Amino acid sequence: MKKSAVALTFPNPSRSYDPSRHCVCFWGYDNSREISFLVDDAMLTKLNPDAGTGEPALLAAFDRNRERILGLAKNLYTGGPQNRYTIS
Incomplete structure (x- = not known):
């Protein structure tokens, strides 16, 4: 499957911590x-x-590394029906 990373954007800067999933x-x-x-x-x-x-x-660590994490997300994203990805 061809990667669709070019179409992926991050216009919303919000993020949240989920203590039940530790992420x-x-x-x-x-x-x-x-x-x-x-x-x-x-x-x-x-x-x-x-x-x-x-x-x-952990939120501060995310903020300090936001650009790197967004880059990892773009590399991980494949398009298609999947709508949740984990970066670990």
Whole structure:
């Protein structure tokens, strides 16, 4: 399947922490389709080893690495029916 990463955009800068899944969630859009992305705690800790482990620290780690994480999301995104991806 051909990658559709070019169509994926991130116009909404919001993100949230999901304590039940131990991840930061954010959203991208492929035309009108909303695509959910989850970045697990382990990945955020790998990107920022000194960040800490609570919700504020993990959200701050996401913010510091936003461009890198968005790049990973674009590389992971394949288009098609799947609408949730995990970055770990």
